[in-house]
Amino acid sequence: MRKLLAIWFLIPLLTFSACVNEEEFPDTSQGNFEALWKIIDEHYCFFDYKQHEYGLDWNAIYNIYKVRAREEANKYQLFEVLTDMLAELRDGHVNLYSSFDNGRYWSWHEDYPTNFSDTLQRRYLDTDYRIASGMRYRILDDNIGYAYYGSFTNPVSDSGLNEILRYFAFCNGLIIDIRENGGGDLTNAEKLAARFCNEKTLVGYLQHKTGKGHNDFSDLEPQYIEPSSNLRWQKKIVVLTNRGVFSAANDFVKYMKCFPRVKIVGDQTGGGAGMPYTNSLPNGWTVRFSACPSYDKDRQQVEFGIKPDYFVSQTDDDFRQGKDSLIEFARKLLAE
Amino acid sequence: MKYKFLLLFFTLVPLCVVAQESTSANIIGVGSSRILDTYINQEKFSGIGFTYLYIKERAKEDKRWNSVIEHELDISSTKDRSKDNQMIEGDYNLYWGRYRHWRLFADRLLLQAGGLANANLGFLYDMTASNNPAQARLSLNLMPAAIATYHFPLFGKQFALRYELNVPLVGVMFSPNYGQSYYEIFNRGNYDHNIVPTTFISAPTFRQMLSIDWRTSERWSLRIGYLGNYQQAEVNNLKQHVYAHRVMIGIVRHFPNSHRP
Numbered sequence A: 001m002r003k004l005l006a007i008w009f010l011i012p013l014l015t016f017s018a019c020v021n022e023e024e025f026p027d028t029s030q031g032n033f034e035a036l037w038k039i040i041d042e043h044y045c046f047f048d049y050k051q052h053e054y055g056l057d058w059n060a061i062y063n064i065y066k067v068r069a070r071e072e073a074n075k076y077q078l079f080e081v082l083t084d085m086l087a088e089l090r091d092g093h094v095n096l097y098s099s100f101d102n103g104r105y106w107s108w109h110e111d112y113p114t115n116f117s118d119t120l121q122r123r124y125l126d127t128d129y130r131i132a133s134g135m136r137y138r139i140l141d142d143n144i145g146y147a148y149y150g151s152f153t154n155p156v157s158d159s160g161l162n163e164i165l166r167y168f169a170f171c172n173g174l175i176i177d178i179r180e181n182g183g184g185d186l187t188n189a190e191k192l193a194a195r196f197c198n199e200k201t202l203v204g205y206l207q208h209k210t211g212k213g214h215n216d217f218s219d220l221e222p223q224y225i226e227p228s229s230n231l232r233w234q235k236k237i238v239v240l241t242n243r244g245v246f247s248a249a250n251d252f253v254k255y256m257k258c259f260p261r262v263k264i265v266g267d268q269t270g271g272g273a274g275m276p277y278t279n280s281l282p283n284g285w286t287v288r289f290s291a292c293p294s295y296d297k298d299r300q301q302v303e304f305g306i307k308p309d310y311f312v313s314q315t316d317d318d319f320r321q322g323k324d325s326l327i328e329f330a331r332k333l334l335a336e
Numbered sequence B: 001m002k003y004k005f006l007l008l009f010f011t012l013v014p015l016c017v018v019a020q021e022s023t024s025a026n027i028i029g030v031g032s033s034r035i036l037d038t039y040i041n042q043e044k045f046s047g048i049g050f051t052y053l054y055i056k057e058r059a060k061e062d063k064r065w066n067s068v069i070e071h072e073l074d075i076s077s078t079k080d081r082s083k084d085n086q087m088i089e090g091d092y093n094l095y096w097g098r099y100r101h102w103r104l105f106a107d108r109l110l111l112q113a114g115g116l117a118n119a120n121l122g123f124l125y126d127m128t129a130s131n132n133p134a135q136a137r138l139s140l141n142l143m144p145a146a147i148a149t150y151h152f153p154l155f156g157k158q159f160a161l162r163y164e165l166n167v168p169l170v171g172v173m174f175s176p177n178y179g180q181s182y183y184e185i186f187n188r189g190n191y192d193h194n195i196v197p198t199t200f201i202s203a204p205t206f207r208q209m210l211s212i213d214w215r216t217s218e219r220w221s222l223r224i225g226y227l228g229n230y231q232q233a234e235v236n237n238l239k240q241h242v243y244a245h246r247v248m249i250g251i252v253r254h255f256p257n258s259h260r261p
Helices: A002-017 A029-043 A047-054 A058-068 A075-087 A118-125 A158-167 A186-193 A248-256 A316-320 A325-335 B002-012 B182-187
Strands: A095-097 A130-132 A135-139 A144-149 A173-177 A201-206 A221-225 A236-241 A262-266 A274-280 A286-296 B022-037 B041-058 B065-079 B086-104 B109-126 B134-154 B157-166 B170-174 B195-199 B206-215 B220-235 B238-255
Touching: A029 A058, A029 A075, A029 A274, A029 A286, A029 B041, A058 A075, A075 A095, A118 A135, A118 A144, A130 A158, A135 A158, A144 A325, A158 A186, A173 A325, A186 A248, A186 B182, A201 A248, A236 A248, A236 A325, A248 A262, A248 A286, A262 A325, A274 B041, A316 A325, B022 B065, B022 B086, B022 B220, B041 B086, B041 B238, B065 B109, B065 B238, B086 B134, B195 B220, B206 B238
Parallel strands: A144 A173, A173 A236, A236 A262
Antiparallel strands: A095 A286, A130 A135, A135 A144, A201 A221, A201 A286, A274 A286, B022 B041, B022 B238, B041 B065, B065 B086, B086 B109, B109 B134, B134 B157, B134 B170, B157 B206, B170 B195, B206 B220, B220 B238
16 A cells, blocks of 8 residues: 555656756846847758858857847847847848847848839739739730739639639740749649649759757758649740749749749849748747758759849830830740 | 554544446636747747546446546647747547556545556647747557545535546657658658657656545535646657646536446
C-alpha cells in the first residue's frame, strides 16, 4: 500500500519535472532586442546566401545594435533601432509591425524605376475591359490579348480562367502583365501557370529549416507544375515584369521561365524567395521574416529577383506619346 | 506511522458500503489555459478556456475489470502578455480505458489501475499571423492510469471523493518539422518526420481530476471538482504545451449493475 501511494504521487512529480518550457525575455528595450535577434537567428533562412552575397554577419549585427537598443530608449527609438537591424537582412519579406508604424525594407523596388504607369495602362485597357479571377483583360487593336493581374491575393478560379482563355482564343498572342504584383497566395500562381504548360515540368525546389542552426536545412524537394486539365494556352506568351514583382509573383515568373513559349519582358523582378512566417516580441510587436527558401530549376537563388529575357525600360519619349514601352515591345515580340 | 494514521482515518468514519456501479457523468468546466507553441510563436499565451467532459464508467459486480470512456472537448481564447496578440485553441480528446479494481476498507475505497488509449485532435490558430498561422494537433497515446474513489457519509448524505490520474508512456503524434510550412506538407505532399513516435520523455503529457460527488438521490449525484490537463511535447526541435486548469461542475447518473448505460 505504501509503495502504491508513493508511486501514485511520484509519477506526477516526475512528469512535472519534465516541463516543456521556453526562455522568456523581459519586456524591456534589451529584452525585446534580444527576443527579436533570437527569432531571426533561429528561423531566418538566407544567412548563408547573404553572407556570400554581401557579407551579412548576424553575430556582428548583434554587437552593433545591442548598444543602440539601450534601456532608456522610448518605443519610437526602439522601433527605429530594431527596424534598422532588420534592414540589414535586405529582405522585403522582413517587417516589424507595431501599432504606430510598419518597419520595412523596400529598397528592392524603391531604388529602381517603376517601369509602370497606371495612366498609360488606362490607354490600353480603356474603360470597357473585363474583370475575372482578379484580372483585368481585353483584346488590343492588333489582336493581342492583354491581362493585368495586380495581386496574387486575388483568388483565381478554374471557370474564370476558362472564360479568359476562351475570350482570347483567336488572339495571336497573350500578354500577362504582373508589374507591381507584390505576391499573395502561391496556389494562385500555380493554378495560373498550369494553363501554360503541356507536361509536368520541374520549375524549382523548396527547402525548410530543420533546426536552429543557420545551415540546418532539409533536402531540396523538387517543385513541379502539372498541366491543367482545363483549357490551356498554346500560343506565344509574354510576361511583363518590373521591380515590384515580389514573393508569389516572383515564383510565378520562376515557373513561367520554364515553359518554352514564354518570354519575360521588362525589368528584373524584386525577388522574395522565402516563405514568410510571423512571430511576436514581448511588447506585442509582430515580426515577419523569410523562413522557407525556394530555388529555381537550376537550384539557384531567386531571393534577389529574376532577370527577364528582354530588359526593357519605360522611355520618356514613349511616355510623352502615351505609350507603354513594355507593352509595345511585347506586342512586337508576339507579332514576330 | 503514516500508514497507521491512514488506516485509522478510513476505519473511523461511519460505515457506508457502496457497491460498484455503472455511471455516466456530464460535466462542464471553466478556467485558465496557458499555451506555448514555438512553431507559431516564441511567446506564451494565457487566457480563459471552457471544457465539456463526458465520462462513462461500466462496471459489473462479479468482474475484476471495468471500462471507462471519456470525451473531453476544450476551447480557449488566449492572449500574449502584451494583450495585442490572440491565439485560439481547440481540442478534442477521446480516452478509452480498462481498469482492474480493488475494494479496500470494507468496500469504501475503490482503487482502479489500468491503462488508457488516448486519441487527440486539435488546433492552435494565431489570429495575428499572416502566413502559416495555424498548428494542427493530432496524437495517439497509451497512458497508464489510476482512479481512487472513497465513499463516505457526511451530514446524513452520501459523498464520494474521486481522484483520477493519467500519465504518459508512449505514443505517436503529428508535427511539422522545425521550419516546415503546411503548404509543403499538404499542397506539395513533402513528408519530413511529420509522424513522430513519442515517449513520456518527449511528450510528458499528464492529466488529473479531483472531484467530489454528492449523492442527491438513488439515481443522481452532483459533481464538482478540478480537472488539470497538461499536454506537452518537444519534437522536431519544437516545443509546445497546453496547460488547462478547470473548475468543473456536472451531474452523474447512476445505473444499477443490471443496466448498461
